[in-house]
Amino acid sequence: MNTFTEENYIKCIYMLAAGTPEGITTSAIAGAMKTKSATVTDMLKKLSDKSLVKYEKYYGVKMTDKGKKIALQIIRKHRLWEVFLVEALNFKWDEVHVIAEQLEHIQSEELIERLDKFLEHPKMDPHGDPIPDNNGKIYTAHLTLLSQLKHKEAGVISGVSEHSPSFLQYLEKSGMSLGNTIQVMEKHEFDQSINIRINRKKNLHISNDIAKNILIKTEDAK
Amino acid sequence: MNTFTEENYIKCIYMLAAGTPEGITTSAIAGAMKTKSATVTDMLKKLSDKSLVKYEKYYGVKMTDKGKKIALQIIRKHRLWEVFLVEALNFKWDEVHVIAEQLEHIQSEELIERLDKFLEHPKMDPHGDPIPDNNGKIYTAHLTLLSQLKHKEAGVISGVSEHSPSFLQYLEKSGMSLGNTIQVMEKHEFDQSINIRINRKKNLHISNDIAKNILIKTEDAK
């Protein structure tokens, strides 16, 4: 088992490595972890001993497959807890990160699988970031307008293209806010209005004028 | 703020002190914490420095009011998480302790208050132990038969007085098990049968023959 601290380094290195095939530098990690390079060097040796990273002195680290798998598991936990905090406990999307940073270290496979089921297997966290599945598989996200979602499709509110007070007040009043999961329950051809479900709880009927100003992140099966 | 380890000692000492006005011995704590007396001595000094306990060399410790308050806060968190695990995630009452031992250390007042609300302010955990309120106040538990509960009264299934396979199978099939919260929704005078709600979710109608064999822990307002 890895310590709390090791897990944080693993996640951090994974995040920094996302995109680049380059080795991650000691100072980049030190910057991200708000610690000193000397501390990072020690940790890299330890993670290297556990074969979670491939470390070459003075040339930075890359993650091993084993390390990536663990990182994805932690990210999965973090994002599932974020969904829980927003959907079940009604936190706002920007309030959940700090708490999820703690919850992501709770050790229990069973707990996470049950939480996933309880949340009805969400594909995305409240920030619109994809939730890796139990095998570490990630689906890529895609941005569209709520008005373009098909019947039964779901996604996360990720922005608005209209900023007038009356529009924002309407959203507020209807209980829609950033990070909420939206599923299309019915589409009415006549006036293009749609019935949606918010956070798998509340149903709502909205006009096309509203729907076409709400940005939704959906996942594309990859 | 107290560390994870400090919190575990505080809770442990509080538990051991429950009942006795005596000082708690070093070896009792060492036994409960599965650690050595020398380690406990060091920790007692630290907790004493923080005025969470009153420590007198060779004579054991007592908790201060400040220490008690913290202990109760941890116990509150532990028990609320247990309710969550059983009611929302459908764990069995005897599977939740280990996970709750981790969750009880998550730091966030707001989280706990929202969790409490989400669970509809339960008064008791799945083991039938009372959940301290936000001020550390505890209501004492009392054991009765489900058949004797009044309209709207609630409690936790804590045992059965009948052990025949057919009875136990009936409970199993109806979705009732140890640790489940039961609320009486309706009482039918004619045949003494009652409508109950299990874990604030599923409704069920049961006969008096069943109800009089189920032991329920309720809390007495104190």
Add this chain to the structure above:
DNA sequence: TATAATTTTTAGACTAATCTAAATTATTTT
């Protein structure tokens, strides 16, 4: 009430995670 047995504390050591300062290696500049 001395002595024996038990409990508790102290002393010294270890590991994990951190730091600062010095030494080493790599990179950039002229």
Add this chain to the structure above:
DNA sequence: AAAATAATTTAGATTAGTCTAAAAATTATA
């Protein structure tokens, strides 16, 4: 390509939590 600069690692120290073994204090016993 040599010197200057920047990044990285090593060395040595610190704190929290733990241990074992020895010393000290308390409690039980004969």
